[in-house]
Amino acid sequence: MKVIQTMLTTNIAIRKNKKFTTAALGCFLRLPLTNHNLAFASLLARLQMNTSLAYPTLAAQQKKLAELYDLQLDIMPQLFGKEIILTYYANFVEPTEVLDPDYTYDEIVKTLSQIIESPSYDRDWFAYAKRQLEDDYRELMEQPSNYAINRFFKIWYRDRPDYAENFMGSIDEIKNAGFTEMDNFIDSLRNVPMAVIGMGRDNQLLTKLVDSSFRGAGIIKQFQVDDLTIPVENNPIEKVDEQNNIQAQLLMGFGFKQKITYQGQIVGMLLSQYLAGDQSSKLFSQIREELGAAYDVGATNFANNCLFLVNTGLDPAKVEDAKRIIFNEMQKIADGQIDEELFKKSKKALQRNTKIGLDSQNWQLGQALRGELFPDYLNFDREAAIKRATPHQLVDFVQNLFFNESYVLK
Numbered sequence: 303m304k305v306i307q308t309m310l311t312t313n314i315a316i317r318k319n320k321k322f323t324t325a326a327l328g329c330f331l332r333l334p335l336t337n338h339n340l341a342f343a344s345l346l347a348r349l350q351m352n353t354s355l356a357y358p359t360l361a362a363q364q365k366k367l368a369e370l371y372d373l374q375l376d377i378m379p380q381l382f383g384k385e386i387i388l389t390y391y392a393n394f395v396e397p398t399e400v401l402d403p404d405y406t407y408d409e410i411v412k413t414l415s416q417i418i419e420s421p422s423y424d425r426d427w428f429a430y431a432k433r434q435l436e437d438d439y440r441e442l443m444e445q446p447s448n449y450a451i452n453r454f455f456k457i458w459y460r461d462r463p464d465y466a467e468n469f470m471g472s473i474d475e476i477k478n479a480g481f482t483e484m485d486n487f488i489d490s491l492r493n494v495p496m497a498v499i500g501m502g503r504d505n506q507l508l509t510k511l512v513d514s515s516f517r518g519a520g521i522i523k524q525f526q527v528d529d530l531t532i533p534v535e536n537n538p539i540e541k542v543d544e545q546n547n548i549q550a551q552l553l554m555g556f557g558f559k560q561k562i563t564y565q566g567q568i569v570g571m572l573l574s575q576y577l578a579g580d581q582s583s584k585l586f587s588q589i590r591e592e593l594g595a596a597y598d599v600g601a602t603n604f605a606n607n608c609l610f611l612v613n614t615g616l617d618p619a620k621v622e623d624a625k626r627i628i629f630n631e632m633q634k635i636a637d638g639q640i641d642e643e644l645f646k647k648s649k650k651a652l653q654r655n656t657k658i659g660l661d662s663q664n665w666q667l668g669q670a671l672r673g674e675l676f677p678d679y680l681n682f683d684r685e686a687a688i689k690r691a692t693p694h695q696l697v698d699f700v701q702n703l704f705f706n707e708s709y710v711l712k
Contacts, residue, residue: 313497341471383530383606450551496520570603
């Protein structure tokens, strides 16, 4: 009887590096977004930035990375809708750029595998990582803009608290995290979907080395997600907190009636540029220059959260005036009143930013990650989508929005 052997498909995609003197490798673990998972992913990331079983002290691990010509390793959780991507990103000099026989892809991949796959279980370092995050959180929340965005999301997801954290997870859960709980969390990661994406001159050798070093069950599990969008409930709320700040923070959240396509995401980015991209943008010119109220104005399309957010720091006495300007401008767009010249300028700015991104290795790897995560994203032509965008699409995008939250920190 003839035996047919089948090859398991692994989530490894290493592209050829044709232009950069540095190579890049990213290891990505996907797990559901919950308060617990985000808190422990943040804690693990900080723990692994410090030490590992192979390099049990901060000095030892930093020394090893320095020996690899200052290999830059960043570890952090990223949020994509209702999923967390625990990200390990390494940027390092291509071995062909260095005349050193001991500096090889093999040594680099081996070192990264040791740090990523074998966290330290030392209780003292575990406690140190917790203190680091507590200090970071305290510093973050001392900034009114960070405090405001933190409060905004807690209100936005007041009925779904697992989605409410947006920095590092619940600081209370981090403070109270137990050593055994962390052990269990690390153990659970051995079975979550994992992808390794990178860019190197000898991409075939890198692929072979990664395949032999990262052998966990997650590397053959489906990494792509059919839908990670968090739908929004139409439940408007307005909230004001008082801190006696000199500058107020105003955040206006608009939800999506229906989730958007990749083309719609581009249009959402165009709306951000049109409203608050530069000094000629609609809200910048009206709130900052005409009203004389704003220190800054921003607009962001959180496609995976079905949220379009407008934020501004301004004179507390002019909050209501600024809110009226934001509502009026959104209504004008919904009614089809588009500034054609500003729309064209916004498209050019987005095209310019895309061109700049193509010259960034980090940006390219980020796009590759989205290609592994989202269905058909690799077939999506971002530059063509920007060219196709029309004022009518901008109108349709805004007509798909509804006001859902106003948060003011004074």
